[in-house]
Amino acid sequence: MAQFQEVSKQSSLHPKPAGLVLQYGTAGFRTNAKHLDHIMFRMGLLATLRSKKTKATIGVMVTASHNPEEDNGVKLVDPMGEMVTPAWEGYATQLANAEQEDLLTALKDVIEKEAINMSQEANVFVGKDTRSSSASLSQAVLDGVSALGGHSKDYGLLTTPQLHYMVCCQNTQGKYGEATVDGYYNKLCQAFIQLTKSVSNRTDDQKHLYVDGANGIGALKVHEMERHVKRELQISLFNDGTKGKLNYECGADFVKVQQEPPTGIETNAGERCCSFDGDADRIVFYYTDPEGQFHLLDGDKIATLISTFLKETLTQAGLDLKIAVVQTAYANGSSTHYLEDTMKVIVRCTKTGVKHLHHAAQEFDIGVYFEANGHGTVLFSKEAEEKIQQLAKNPNTDDQRKRAALLLQNTINVINQTVGDAISDMLLIEAILAIKGMTIQQWDAIYTDLPNRQLKVKVADRRVIDTTDAERRAVSPAGLQETIDSLVKKYRLARSFVRPSGTEDVVRVYAEAETQESTDTLAHEVSLAVYRLAGGVGDEPKPL
Ligand code: G16
Numbered sequence: 001m002a003q004f005q006e007v008s009k010q011s012s013l014h015p016k017p018a019g020l021v022l023q024y025g026t027a028g029f030r031t032n033a034k035h036l037d038h039i040m041f042r043m044g045l046l047a048t049l050r051s052k053k054t055k056a057t058i059g060v061m062v063t064a065s066h067n068p069e070e071d072n073g074v075k076l077v078d079p080m081g082e083m084v085t086p087a088w089e090g091y092a093t094q095l096a097n098a099e100q101e102d103l104l105t106a107l108k109d110v111i112e113k114e115a116i117n118m119s120q121e122a123n124v125f126v127g128k129d130t131r132s133s134s135a136s137l138s139q140a141v142l143d144g145v146s147a148l149g150g151h152s153k154d155y156g157l158l159t160t161p162q163l164h165y166m167v168c169c170q171n172t173q174g175k176y177g178e179a180t181v182d183g184y185y186n187k188l189c190q191a192f193i194q195l196t197k198s199v200s201n202r203t204d205d206q207k208h209l210y211v212d213g214a215n216g217i218g219a220l221k222v223h224e225m226e227r228h229v230k231r232e233l234q235i236s237l238f239n240d241g242t243k244g245k246l247n248y249e250c251g252a253d254f255v256k257v258q259q260e261p262p263t264g265i266e267t268n269a270g271e272r273c274c275s276f277d278g279d280a281d282r283i284v285f286y287y288t289d290p291e292g293q294f295h296l297l298d299g300d301k302i303a304t305l306i307s308t309f310l311k312e313t314l315t316q317a318g319l320d321l322k323i324a325v326v327q328t329a330y331a332n333g334s335s336t337h338y339l340e341d342t343m344k345v346i347v348r349c350t351k352t353g354v355k356h357l358h359h360a361a362q363e364f365d366i367g368v369y370f371e372a373n374g375h376g377t378v379l380f381s382k383e384a385e386e387k388i389q390q391l392a393k394n395p396n397t398d399d400q401r402k403r404a405a406l407l408l409q410n411t412i413n414v415i416n417q418t419v420g421d422a423i424s425d426m427l428l429i430e431a432i433l434a435i436k437g438m439t440i441q442q443w444d445a446i447y448t449d450l451p452n453r454q455l456k457v458k459v460a461d462r463r464v465i466d467t468t469d470a471e472r473r474a475v476s477p478a479g480l481q482e483t484i485d486s487l488v489k490k491y492r493l494a495r496s497f498v499r500p501s502g503t504e505d506v507v508r509v510y511a512e513a514e515t516q517e518s519t520d521t522l523a524h525e526v527s528l529a530v531y532r533l534a535g536g537v538g539d540e541p542k543p544l
Contacts, residue, residue, distance in 0.1 A: 003118065003149055004104055007045065010147040011103055014041035014140050021097050024089040026353040026502025029096060030064050030073035033133035040137045042095045043074050044124070044144020044152075045107060050088060051122035051150060053114050054079050058122075059167040061160050062138040063129040063217075063279040066253035067503060069246040072133045074141070075160060077125075081168030081176075081418025083355035122150035125166050125179075127158035129217040129279050130241060155181070159221050159280035161421030168418045181224070188424055189228035191413035194406075195431035196232050202434055208234045209430060210273040212262045214251030215244040218280030218422055225423060233430060238265040252277040252284045252374050252422070257454050260294055261286065272440045274429075276422040281354075282374040283422035285429065287440050295444050299370035300327065300335035302429060305443055306378060307345055307368045309432045310411070314366075317391060317404035321384050324348055326357045326369035329472045329497050330454075330510055338447040349470045353502065354420055375420040378428075380412055388412070407435070450493060451516040453523040453544070455509040460535040462500035462507050471499045483529040491518040496526045507534060520544040 016038040022029050029039050043060055051058040059077030067073070076084035076092065084092070091110045098106035111118065124145045128134035138154065145152040155166065162184055169179035177187045196202070213219020219240040226235055239250045239262060247254065250262035252275045267273055269290045274283050285297040303325050314321055324346040325339050331349070339347050346364070350356040354375050361367025365384040370376030380388075391397055392405035414431060416424040433443065459465075466476040474481045480498070488494045494513040501508050507530050511523035520543075527541040 001118070003147075004107075006149075007107065007147045008104060010143055011038075011041060011100070014038045014143065016098075016100050016103075018099060022093075024092040024096070027065065027083070028073050028075040029092070030067055030071060030503045032070055033064075033072035033131065033137065036072050036074070036133075036137055037140050039096050040074060040140035041144040041147075042103070043076065043092065044141040044150075045148055046088070046092055046095055046110070046144075047076060047124045047141070048122040048145050048148040048150035049107075049110055049114070049116055050076070050078070050084065051124055052116050052118065052120040055120060056123075057125055057167055057170045059125045059127070059163045060141050061127050061158070061163045061279070062134045062141060063160055064131065065129075065160070065279040065281065065503070066247055066251065066277045068248070069131060072131055072137055073503075074137075077164050077167045079167065079171045081164040082358055083419070086355075122148065123170075124150055124152045125155060125163060125170065126152055127155045127160070127163035127166075129160075130157060130220065131246065157217055157220060159217050159421070159423065161281050161416050161419050161424065162221065164418035165416055165421075185225050185228045188414055188416070188427055189225065191410045192229055192427040192431055193232055194410040195414060196434045198403075199434045199437075204234065206434065207232065208236070208272070209426070210236045210238065210265060210267050210271060211426070212239045212250050212255070212265050212273065212275035213237055213241065214262075214276050214278050215239045215241045215246045215248070216251070216276070216278040216280070218276035218278075221280060221423060222276075229427075233427075238262075247278045251275055252282040255286060256284050256296065256298055256373050259296055261288065270441065274426055277374070280422040281420045283425045284374040285440060287444075289441075296449075297440065297444055298332075299372045299374040299376055300332050300449075301443065301446070302374065302425065303327070303368050303370035303376065304335060304338060304343070304446055305429065305432055307339070308343065308446070309436065310366060310368070310378070310408075311343065311345070313404050313407050313411070317388070317401050317408060319387055319391065319405075319408075321365035321387065322346070323366045323368065324361065324364040326350060326360045326367060328352050328357065328371050329470055329499075330372040332372065332449045332452060333493065333495060333512055334447050334450050342447075349472075351471050352499065358419070370420075374422075374425075377417060377420050377425065378415050379417055385412060450512045450514070451519040452510070452512040453519050455523050455527050455541065456501075456504070456506040457509060457527050457530045457534075457541060458505070458537050459507055459530065460537050462505065462534075464534050465498060465500045465507055465530075467497075467499050472497050474498055477533050480529060480533045483533065484526055487522060487525045487529070491522055494518065494522055496522055498526060498530050
């Protein structure tokens with residue numbers, strides 16, 4: 001077949017280094033950019049097959065999100081804007097690891113297993129972040145698409161959630177919105193303006209927000225968005241990429257893990273700030289109090305504020321819809337207690353990776369899902385959206401219920417339901433704070449986080465660690481979980497778990513306890529256990 005000849009010819013321009021093995025991880029392939037050219041070409045091929053199979057547009061995003069500048073990666077987006085389905089993650093790994101001479105066989109294997117009609121048209125949307133390697137790597141994706149005769153649309157620089165949004169708009173024939181960057185800003189910003197317009201007397205301080213753009217794509221896109229909400233939101237943008245290095249001592253991952261403000265941002269005590277990550281699908285908020293103490297409002301606090309607002313507004317609207325909050329093992333114990341015991345909402349725990357949380361959230365009328373690292377969004381079932389719409393347009397609805405229904409409608413429109421989105425989450429949180437007349441300090445006071453610590457341990461092969469129970473318990477290597485259990489018992493309100501990262505070559509260690517001192521000691525002790533029992537490399541972890 002001519003198509004396969006073209007694949008052969010083109011793939012020789014994107015050769016795989018012999019013996020290199022990479023896995024489709026938590027959010028796609030991710031490693032040093034110099035190993036990724038063949039992966040990108042092959043993901044162009046796979047996206048084309050996925051498009052033929054689903055008869056829909058598929059997305060390919062070239063980004064390594066929170067990883068350092070020298071890394072890159074690729075995320076595949078399914079027709080409704082969600083992460084690609086797990087079965088196809090398996091195909092991605094097979095295709096990525098086929099040696100050069102076996103590529104056609106691996107490709108034909110997918111075609112056969114999925115019974116793909118090769119004469120079906122294919123459409124692929126491609127986006128990229130601001131890394132210096134992204135331009136040539138996204139060209140490799142486009143080459144892969146064209147080698148299999150697919151059509152592609154290159155959006156150029158986009159945030160990851162913007163690409164997810166475009167794919168969903170395209171495949172819903174515009175029902176979700178217009179598949180353009182302006183369409184995205186218009187939809188979200190109009191909803192934001194509607195949400196905040198009823199709030200009178202907002203001072204300039206209340207409208208003001210410091211944004212750390214992580215020196216990445218989020219900074220460019222916040223800048224583009226700003227003009228749509230000039231009167232309603234005043235942004236001071238830092239780490240906009242003009243001088244600093246991507247994700248270096250800044251961005252959501254740095255702020256969350258280090259529990260300190262990013263460098264490159266100048267604020268006064270008490271002022272509201274937020275940080276995006278390198279592809280703008282995560283956001284965390286924070287402020288420093290007059291005593292100089294740093295306060296982080298992470299994904300757990302974001303989920304709590306959003307679900308409180310939704311619950312109150314549903315009550316005002318007189319709508320009986322079931323809300324659940326989906327978290328991962330990283331969720332602070334205090335947040336889970338608050339949600340379950342005080343707010344009385346259903347809480348679910350899944351494995352790390354928004355694909356898992358997204359899936360769990362789909363089971364409820366309204367599913368609020370957030371990872372503690374600030375990656376998350378809200379999903380509304382079709383039935384929930386319809387009930388809200390009917391209430392809003394019913395002429396017999398009284399004023400209070402109508403106001404609440406309209407708030408819910410605009411809330412739905414400000415949210416990017418396809419995936420976590422820093423811009424959309426930022427607008428939603430700003431709107432909720434305005435509507436509730438709340439300061440960031442009052443939001444922070446809803447509950448008090450347990451002290452917590454995240455560490456990384458280098459091991460020879462992180463796959464020796466296997467976990468169960470939504471990653472809360474390690475089943476291998478032998479003896480590790482027993483050791484963690486006995487360490488945890490030494491401290492009050494303590495909890496700890498370990499898991500191999502799916503985006504970096506490290507094992508992650510999480511600990512929380514009643515005091516920061518015991519948390520740090522526990523995190524260190526568990527790190528040592530990982531180092532000793534799971535094949536640590538380099539120096540032994542040192543106490544904090
Ligand atoms: C990705 C995933 C997140 C995950 C994070 C860290 O985020 O989308 O769901 O929490 O990686 O994953 P891991 O602990 O396996 O390294 P991002 O923002 O880097 O794409």
